[in-house]
Amino acid sequence: MKALILVGGFGTRLRPLTLTLPKPLVEFANKPMILHQIEALSKAGVKDIVLAVNYRPEVMVNFMKKYEEEFGVTITFSVENEPLGTAGPLALAKDILAKDDDPFFVLNSDVICDFPFDYLAKFHKAHGAEGTIMVTKVEEPSKYGVVVCKPNSSIIDRFVEKPQIFVGNRINAGIYIFNPSMLDRIELRPTSIEKEIFPAMAAEDQLHCLDLEGFWMDVGQPKDYLTGMSLYLTSLAKKSPEKLAKAPYIVGNVLIDPSAKIGEGCKIGPNVVIGPNVVIGDGVRIVRSSILEDVKIRDHSWIRESIIAWHSTIGKWARLEGVSVLGDDVHVMDEVYINGGSILPHKSISSNITEPKIVM
């Protein structure tokens, strides 16, 4: 089987993290984001993966070579010279996606969930129509495009963009499977799959939907990254609790890389991820945060709802909160308070940031 991952552009919404690494390589729960998808696809028997990108960083190429070997898949970069929207990249990768009659998966690279590709493929083959899109239930459908099915059927009737009155609570989860014949509908030009292709398919009863079980989150920006991380850890606690850290100082679901060192008298969790080679001093409190590789957190500091990127250091008695995001190699001096600070790489912070702001 085959799959196409819509990676897109520079991931500006996840800056300052994406100033250092392309978004697919930014770790989510101690694994590059795209690896969550590659792993799940390979488990479902996918052999050919196309990354639809509109730039091609060398660092990505090297990583992907590694994954090709590790998972026995072929990863191809499909580079758009101009942004082709959400459908155009499918046409661009037609050679690979239509090389046999097997259906192919399409997924948005910002999405984190349990990726039930096997189940999706089975469901799709069983109904025989051209495409299936996964849908997820949301509390406030008025902010999204809502998918409305025909009565007592999985066949999609129509799409309603940001409905003012309630028509349903299922939205497009950004995970699809299509028969190659579907590619005939797409021309090689900027095209929106949601607005142009899906309504046409639905009009011919060629599009079904399937409920996504469990959590789903678009982790394209820091606040959602942290929410997605909490949901992921909750799911991990159910599926593979042995992967979570267990110690007297741990509260709730916490994922700690075995190479990390934790000091005395700490209290960590719930919903914390600690990356490789992280060193945490004594009396440190961390809640709902992601600490990436090689970070040093010194004694008595307090961190909540923050992402601390690679090689950064946090001084003694520092306090970080309010979705603070520290880029690569940021140094927070002792006793400094940061509330909602977004700090670009290689900065040193020696005075308080009391209200959300960007430090260039």
Add this chain to the structure above:
Amino acid sequence: MSWTKAIILVGGPSVGTRFRPLSLSLPKPLFPIAGEPIIRHHIDALVKVDSIREILLVGFFENEIFNRFLTEVQLSYPHVTFRYLREYQSLGTGGGLYHFRDEILSGNPDYFFVVHADIACSFPFNEFLQYHKSHKGSATIMGTKVNKEDANRYGCLVSSETGVVTHYVEKPQSFVSDLISCGVYLFDPCIFEEMRKSVLDRRSIRDEEDEYGNVIYKLSGNADVVRLEQDILRPMASTGKLFVYTLKENDFWMQIKTAEQALPANNLYLHHLHKQPKPGHTRSSSCVVDASQNSNIPSVNYQINTPSRNQNFELVPPVYIHPTALIHPTAKIGPNVSVGPRVIIERGVRIKNAIILDGTEIKNDSLVMNSIVGWDSKLGSWSRVQGEPVMPNQADKSKNASILGKECKVADEIVIRSCLVLPHKELKSSVHDEVVM
């Protein structure tokens, strides 16, 4: 052999309102700075003048307020008599002196100092007295230079090269002089003659009336209310009897009007005491701990059964720690910190630029910075109480320290930033830039 008295004008409960929320629990003159009540610093400096035999507190607080304090200073300085003279109504800064003129003049002192309570100063009283004796005037004002733009918040002085005050104006609208009055005076007994004239003058003033005899402007008021600065000293300027002694470069002076000004005052006194520990003064609580002689802390500075737990914590001088305070070895304290009696500071606590008052408990891994924490308060684990640094004589009101009144509780992990918190409040979530009622 001449002898001198001193009068400390302590005011009363209705005048220290800007010192709230701290003055809701303790009269401002007794508020501890660098481990000592504000007016104890005055007294410690005054007793260095050999000819001092009597120190009087004049104000309109209840008598009992100063009982314990007077007993303590009396025990420390047995050769000086200490008394509190209570005005039954506020008579103004000069009125109180005039009212108690017989008490002040009894025993025929040659000179007497008058010192306002609400200042922090290096108090070079000996030099001040020498200067007074050297000129022919009957009164000397202690003066200091301040920034030009701040001068109009004080009483401004213009003087001749010889130190004669030629002009005195209280809080002028425009710039007059950057030399201001420190609120410290030295008088010959004949000053009461000036006061008598002033009181008589005031009694002779009639209210301004309109043509029907209705009072438009009430000028007579209470003739016993005499303001020392406006009513006595201002008329003396240009008579050649009033002189000014200007503080030297290494002296310090600031007003302590608001509660947060206790913080820079604390810094100044701690640095002062750090440089010149009080000789021969063995009260156990009067130690300023010097980290450079860290190993000596228990033996040298703590006079009474020092808990050994206080030995090993990281200390950045100057710091004052009461010997009954318990401080965990992993804490880091200083600079510019005063820790009061029975305070408990737990594992991994950081304190700097702060006053921690009696009986307060600070739980593990919390931080207190640019703040005052009131008596018997409790700060939770990983909590943070912070403010903006306060400069001496700072006029800018936009940046505030945090001040917690008596018996406040701060929950675990929350941050209190630039807040004034009234006594007995329980803070369960983070707050900033607020007055918490």
